[in-house]
Amino acid sequence: MATRHFGQPVRRNEDPRLLTGRGTYVDDVHLPGMLHAAVLRSPHAHARIRRIDTRRAQALPGVHLVWTNQDLGPLAGPLPLLIPHPALRAKTQYALAPGIVRHVGEPVALVVAESRYLAEDALELIEVEYEPLPAVVDLEEAVRPGAPVIYPDLGDNIAAHYVQEVGNFQEAIRQAPHVLRARFSLERGAASPLETRGVVARFDPQDGSLTVWDSTQAPIPIRNGLAEMLGLPQQRVRVVAPDVGGGFGPKVMMFYPEEVLIPLAAMRLGRPVKWIEDRKEHFVATNHERLQIHDVEVGFDDEGRVLALQTVFLHDCGAFAAYGLIIPIVAECTLPGPYKIPNYRAEFKAVYTNKTQTSPYRGAGRPHGVFVMERVIKRIAEHLGLDPNEVRRRNFIQPGEFPYDVGLIYQDNAPLVYDSGNYPAVLEKCLEMIGYDRWPEVREQYRAEGRYVGLGVAFYVEGTGIGPYEGARVTVEPTGKVFVATGVGTQGQSHATTFAQIVADQLGVDPADVTVVTGDTALFGWGTGTFASRGAVVAGNACYNAAVKVREKALQVAAGLLEARPEDLELAGGMVRVKGAPQRAVSLGQVARAANPLRGTIPEEWEGPGLEASGYFAPPRGTFAAGCHAAIVEVDPETGMVRFLRYVVVHDCGRVINPLVLDGQIHGGVAQGIGGCFYERLVYDEHGQLLNASFMDYLLPTATEIPPIETAHIETPSPLNPLGIKGAGEAGVIPVPALFADAIEDALAPFGIRIDHMPIDPNWLAERIREARARVQEAR
Numbered sequence: 001m002a003t004r005h006f007g008q009p010v011r012r013n014e015d016p017r018l019l020t021g022r023g024t025y026v027d028d029v030h031l032p033g034m035l036h037a038a039v040l041r042s043p044h045a046h047a048r049i050r051r052i053d054t055r056r057a058q059a060l061p062g063v064h065l066v067w068t069n070q071d072l073g074p075l076a077g078p079l080p081l082l083i084p085h086p087a088l089r090a091k092t093q094y095a096l097a098p099g100i101v102r103h104v105g106e107p108v109a110l111v112v113a114e115s116r117y118l119a120e121d122a123l124e125l126i127e128v129e130y131e132p133l134p135a136v137v138d139l140e141e142a143v144r145p146g147a148p149v150i151y152p153d154l155g156d157n158i159a160a161h162y163v164q165e166v167g168n169f170q171e172a173i174r175q176a177p178h179v180l181r182a183r184f185s186l187e188r189g190a191a192s193p194l195e196t197r198g199v200v201a202r203f204d205p206q207d208g209s210l211t212v213w214d215s216t217q218a219p220i221p222i223r224n225g226l227a228e229m230l231g232l233p234q235q236r237v238r239v240v241a242p243d244v245g246g247g248f249g250p251k252v253m254m255f256y257p258e259e260v261l262i263p264l265a266a267m268r269l270g271r272p273v274k275w276i277e278d279r280k281e282h283f284v285a286t287n288h289e290r291l292q293i294h295d296v297e298v299g300f301d302d303e304g305r306v307l308a309l310q311t312v313f314l315h316d317c318g319a320f321a322a323y324g325l326i327i328p329i330v331a332e333c334t335l336p337g338p339y340k341i342p343n344y345r346a347e348f349k350a351v352y353t354n355k356t357q358t359s360p361y362r363g364a365g366r367p368h369g370v371f372v373m374e375r376v377i378k379r380i381a382e383h384l385g386l387d388p389n390e391v392r393r394r395n396f397i398q399p400g401e402f403p404y405d406v407g408l409i410y411q412d413n414a415p416l417v418y419d420s421g422n423y424p425a426v427l428e429k430c431l432e433m434i435g436y437d438r439w440p441e442v443r444e445q446y447r448a449e450g451r452y453v454g455l456g457v458a459f460y461v462e463g464t465g466i467g468p469y470e471g472a473r474v475t476v477e478p479t480g481k482v483f484v485a486t487g488v489g490t491q492g493q494s495h496a497t498t499f500a501q502i503v504a505d506q507l508g509v510d511p512a513d514v515t516v517v518t519g520d521t522a523l524f525g526w527g528t529g530t531f532a533s534r535g536a537v538v539a540g541n542a543c544y545n546a547a548v549k550v551r552e553k554a555l556q557v558a559a560g561l562l563e564a565r566p567e568d569l570e571l572a573g574g575m576v577r578v579k580g581a582p583q584r585a586v587s588l589g590q591v592a593r594a595a596n597p598l599r600g601t602i603p604e605e606w607e608g609p610g611l612e613a614s615g616y617f618a619p620p621r622g623t624f625a626a627g628c629h630a631a632i633v634e635v636d637p638e639t640g641m642v643r644f645l646r647y648v649v650v651h652d653c654g655r656v657i658n659p660l661v662l663d664g665q666i667h668g669g670v671a672q673g674i675g676g677c678f679y680e681r682l683v684y685d686e687h688g689q690l691l692n693a694s695f696m697d698y699l700l701p702t703a704t705e706i707p708p709i710e711t712a713h714i715e716t717p718s719p720l721n722p723l724g725i726k727g728a729g730e731a732g733v734i735p736v737p738a739l740f741a742d743a744i745e746d747a748l749a750p751f752g753i754r755i756d757h758m759p760i761d762p763n764w765l766a767e768r769i770r771e772a773r774a775r776v777q778e779a780r
Helices: 013-020 056-060 116-127 169-175 219-230 258-271 279-285 324-333 366-384 388-395 423-434 436-448 495-507 535-562 588-594 658-677 734-748 762-779
Strands: 035-041 047-053 063-067 106-112 127-132 158-166 178-186 198-204 209-214 238-239 273-276 294-302 307-316 346-350 402-408 415-418 453-466 469-476 481-486 512-520 569-572 577-580 582-586 612-617 621-636 642-652 710-713
Touching: 035 116, 035 209, 035 258, 035 279, 035 423, 035 658, 047 106, 047 734, 056 063, 056 116, 056 307, 063 116, 063 258, 106 258, 158 324, 158 402, 169 453, 178 366, 198 588, 209 219, 209 258, 209 710, 219 238, 258 273, 294 366, 307 366, 324 366, 324 402, 324 453, 346 366, 346 402, 366 388, 366 734, 388 423, 388 453, 402 734, 415 569, 423 436, 423 621, 423 642, 423 710, 436 453, 453 734, 469 495, 469 535, 469 588, 481 535, 495 512, 512 582, 535 569, 535 577, 535 612, 577 588, 582 588, 588 612, 621 734, 642 658, 658 710, 658 734
Parallel strands: 035 273, 209 238, 307 346, 481 512, 642 710
Antiparallel strands: 035 106, 047 127, 063 106, 158 346, 178 294, 198 209, 198 273, 294 307, 402 415, 453 621, 469 481, 469 612, 569 577, 577 582, 621 642
């Protein structure tokens, strides 16, 4: 019997290469004759460009090119809209601003020189005369009558106004025995990957081919777009996403200005050109996410069952909306979570402001929806004097109710239908692990010691595995080694291991003998990209489909070699052998050689020479993972500092491919979630200036702030794909704001402090504690 690798903690194939410094990132690409680019960026949030004088910069020795918008020819217009929507009045940015800048950091001019140092010097010689315009910064002010307008042709700052409703909210809220209203918000944050963005381009005038190295999550769409914009055949454009040092969503953008400017410069100059984003640029020029303000109204009965719920919210697009309405739509669709809400209404306005554009960042609207819903559960419990987990139990969708139609339209324009799940089991497992039954006594012990310790719980449902499709090619080489190519990019998800496990199980080989290559359009040119927790679901099942085809062909070819029927053969240990007679066997390499005959005809059933096949997978709709986090935190009432004492995660992503990899995904997400709750917040002043665009002021959590994380898994296989898997890439980050707020409220219950926004910080928390103490003193 062949060894099965699916579901096992197989060691990561990529680790030896990466841990010994043999990874290749965009900045590691060095080409003969390579030039270097730098970008002049707007210092104003909103201004008219009255004059640009580039003559001194162009005259600087070693400078090869200085461009403004008027030098771009056919590419001087707005960049493509990535995801259109009927409700969206879309505005997209330009490669270089044509006459008005709309956020600090917007590109105004490009310099290409012999070195980055020289290019930066040339930027200082470019003279730009700006006429400042009123900046629209505050999200609520932006939608008020009389607010300055960013796009005069629109007449206001509304990018979109969109409503979805299930049932009849107004009628249900009128009849509800209990009604509560609240406001919740999440602020802006930056993804801050270890590797910033970067692009290297080389054009070969002899064959008209363009090669681009790009730290992107979507190399194939970049290839397709560049071919169209630059007038090149797709087969003459190669985009390579090498090792990418963190993506988290913002690197999936198509297109950033530099992804157009650098290839165009390489073509015009006939020399390779490199641009690497510095950290300050990343803060102002790479997309942000998160800011939403939700006004919520909920009606419920005496038992705590939700009868009606409405969220009316504002979403901050920043200056442009190239990524469409994905974030607010995901937020409104995530909000119902695991609960049955018969009457639900969601209304949002997406709003243009003079800040950096927003697009999905790990979680992508899901933390917003979960924060609102889990805060509502807590408020209902408080109002009725119930345990919040009892309110959860009374509202859960039950295991026998799947597939469950929520009644909304999801981000992929498909009905929001949960495919499978067991929410009660996930909750009970999480409560058991954290010791919830004993918590009242434990909390009293802490309070007797004068310590402020609290326990928080948050539940979530995560939409994953959306289409449209992905593909893969599996090839068995004459050595018996297996080569897999797929179009998705890799930014730390361990595709080289998980995809290898999927293929190895079908071909009876060790995963270490499977080489997986991702993100190179020359090796596989069809697909969409790595985002929205879809890599394993969509590309993983494509790998499975291709491997099944190769397996069937191997059995057909080996049947001829062994004079046996295909159904009497099995693949194991790198061999194809007769069941029950393992001595009658041929190696997989021998089968590969036999499948590529040097003479004679190729049998029709072989589907061509070679032991290889391509497979594709297009999911009918998204899969829905779920999970529950619980944590115990301690708050220092004097400083407002918070320390995690325990952190527990129970997750259901269907069948688990590799628990080691999965736990790593969860741990990384939790770390980012903690950062987004207590450390990371982008602060703008009233003029649209970002005040903390450095790691001196924008704090990231370190290993000392992240607690050990205990994990467990419940598996409810998805019926929507052959492997039964669901996505997990964003599971760690999604519920952390809700969990953090719940735990801190519990810890500070003696002070009556409520948490309705995220992130908070130690100063804010310490001030609330001082205010609460002062109120107690006044009452005495």
